[in-house]
Amino acid sequence: xxxxxxxxxxxxxxxxxxxxxxxxxxxxxxxxxxxxxxxxxxxxxxxxxxxxxxxxxxxxxxxxxxxxxxxxxxxxxx
Amino acid sequence: xxxxxxxxxxxxxxxxxxxxxxxxxxxxxxxxxxxxxxxxxxxxxxxxxxxxxxxxxxxxxxxxxxxxxxxxxxxxxxxxxxxxxxxxxxxxxxxxxxxxxxxxxxxxxxxxxxxxxxxxxxxxxxxxxxxxxxxxxxxxxxxxxxxxxxxxxxxxxx
Numbered sequence: 001x002x003x004x005x006x007x008x009x010x011x012x013x014x015x016x017x018x019x020x021x022x023x024x025x026x027x028x029x030x031x032x033x034x035x036x037x038x039x040x041x042x043x044x045x046x047x048x049x050x051x052x053x054x055x056x057x058x059x060x061x062x063x064x065x066x067x068x069x070x071x072x073x074x075x076x077x078x
Numbered sequence: 079x080x081x082x083x084x085x086x087x088x089x090x091x092x093x094x095x096x097x098x099x100x101x102x103x104x105x106x107x108x109x110x111x112x113x114x115x116x117x118x119x120x121x122x123x124x125x126x127x128x129x130x131x132x133x134x135x136x137x138x139x140x141x142x143x144x145x146x147x148x149x150x151x152x153x154x155x156x157x158x159x160x161x162x163x164x165x166x167x168x169x170x171x172x173x174x175x176x177x178x179x180x181x182x183x184x185x186x187x188x189x190x191x192x193x194x195x196x197x198x199x200x201x202x203x204x205x206x207x208x209x210x211x212x213x214x215x216x217x218x219x220x221x222x223x224x225x226x227x228x229x230x231x232x233x234x235x236x
Contacts, residue, residue, distance in 0.1 A: 037089065038089035038090070038091070039089050039091075042090070053091075057090060
């Protein structure tokens with residue numbers, strides 16, 4: 001999930017940063033989902049921007065991927 | 079995310095979805111039960127025969143009301159105001175009036191005379207006053223509870 005600003009409105013978009021960080025660790029979506037204790041369906045929904053995870057889950061994903069909250073879920077201006 | 083101590087087999091998204099499904103299921107049962115009571119009442123079923131359904135509906139209503147007030151919640155769409163309560167109270171009063179009128183004049187085929195009409199009107203007005211009084215009591219409890227919860231949260235900020 002990425003928070004993007006478009007015409008001043010915050011929208012939820014696809015989270016390519018998670019996918020990239022996961023790819024860098026050669027980790028599948030399923031492996032990441034298992035590592036943070038969620039289903040692959042939920043992990044996929046987060047990456048697609050269809051589900052807005054809680055801060056607790058965001059932190060768990062960051063911990064597994066070795067990234068900060070800002071790096072994975074930080075706001076981006078577009 | 080699954081907690082270590084929790085027996086919940088679902089993650090947070092699945093849990094949210096299940097909660098939404100359960101919420102929809104609850105309101106479906108609530109309104110179907112409400113419609114069933116109205117329909118049975120129209121067909122001449124007595125209050126004694128409807129006791130089970132009424133108790134079930136009443137229990138659900140009481141639970142929703144108490145839980146909402148305890149958590150300082152009102153409705154999603156309307157603010158708790160005197161005007162909103164005056165308007166909302168008219169809904170059950172109107173339903174009861176129509177129900178009694180249909181039952182008296184259509185089903186029981188009573189003659190349209192002053193006594194019967196006055197009785198129906200009196201029941202509707204009584205229901206209106208009772209609903210309005212109840213909503214106003216709820217509003218006072220809500221405002222008191224809201225103040226208490228906001229004060230507690232403000233103390234935590236210090």
